[in-house]
Amino acid sequence: MMADGFVQNGAKVYIASRDVEACQATADELNAKGPGKCFALRANLLSEAACKKLAEDVAKHETKVDVLINNSGVGWGGDVEHHPEKAWTNVLSVNVTSPFHVTRYLLPLLDAAAATSDAARVINIGSVSGLMPQQIDSIAYDTSKAAVHHMTRVLAAKLARRPNGGHILVNAIAPGLVPTKLSTGIALVTGKSFEELQQNIPTQRYGHASDMAGLAIFLAS
Template identity: 45%
Template sequence: MSYLDELFSVTGKTALVTGAATGIGRMAATALIKAGASVMIASRKGEDCIKVASELNGLGASGQAEGFAGDVSSEAAIAALVGEVKARTGKLDILINNAGVSWGAPLESFPYSAWAKVFGVNVTAVFHLTRELLPLLDAAASDEDPARVINLGSVMGTQPLADDAYSYTASKAAVHHLTRTLALEFAGRRITVNAFAPGPFQSRMTAFATGTDEQARHVGGHVPIGRIGTPDDIAGATLYLCSRAGSYVTGAILPIDGGQSVQHGLTLFKE
């Protein structure tokens, strides 16, 4: 095994990625499978997950995928998902809490119900699913190779930016803080907890703004590095945090945003 393989391999690891039928979740799942992991892909649309798993298994990669329905929008649904996972494995090396929802409306008409719905999936479910899967994470954790949790935050949780998605941006800031809190609590259990804070990527959630190549170029023009994110950007971050390379990293909010998290319109002395 080469040095690079040894450092970044996830061969033999078992992972669960929620909301992995599309977007960033699918990108992360694909990376793990290509690098040798067995990945459970779950989202509300079970048929989509089965289809995606079949497509990923057709890549001829060293890992494998299994798709099934898994909802995180209620306590009962999370219990059902945990049951599905426990029926398939006795240990979980990697949990990626990727499932998320958004809601956009002008300030004047932003609905009360959009807060409970968005926080329920984006924050409450991250805490509750992670806690319910702790026995499986504990079973995989060791001093040499901690179990890994990655939560999906956002550049919108770092920057004071709403774009009419008031509950979404607040929920992602909450995800970042919860990530740091759990990182400290879980360190003694040898479980690392980190978050991605992505900028714009092509996904179902951002299809309204990045759905066409022309739209993607337009949005990319607002990013300091001049483009939107690609699957390889998520793949590199995923393999870093889930392999030996990232075993000493916990409590990090990793910006994958082409410089948006440090972007501002301020000048002090220059006009």
């Protein structure tokens, strides 16, 4: 979604995933559209070491990063009695800890961009689930997104003025219902299609790829 929008607006984009083959297939699809370029990297962000390696892999190709979008995410469906520690820890590690470490290890490249432009940007992907309780049981996910929102506030304050005189602007996007691979679980749990679910939304429409891309490009501009 967001990578598509950036590539179509001429940006050079790196996307990362545990499944590098699927990631490369997406990159090929986006490159066919152009005019920008998309490159695929392998990354499993369950550990600090993996986050550091991703930053190092980016640094092999680039001397600066203008925009970082932290969009990795996993979920776990289950009520309070069915949230095992491993599931809870996995969700918090991927959704909260990895964005922090990726941002931290990419600071040198973000600083390089901040020193040569008005500001570098970090965009964290939160969720409306982090703003209010939801009907479905996804406590770990909801908690993680609330943490992402506050981490964004803290990073925005701490990174706004950098030692080199540059600035890094940190913002978050908190989408509602947007059809993605992750959100298909909502339809499975509720037994309702996206078309049925959108009837509970005041505007009677769910989010579209263009909504996500447009907002991300706005925050990156």
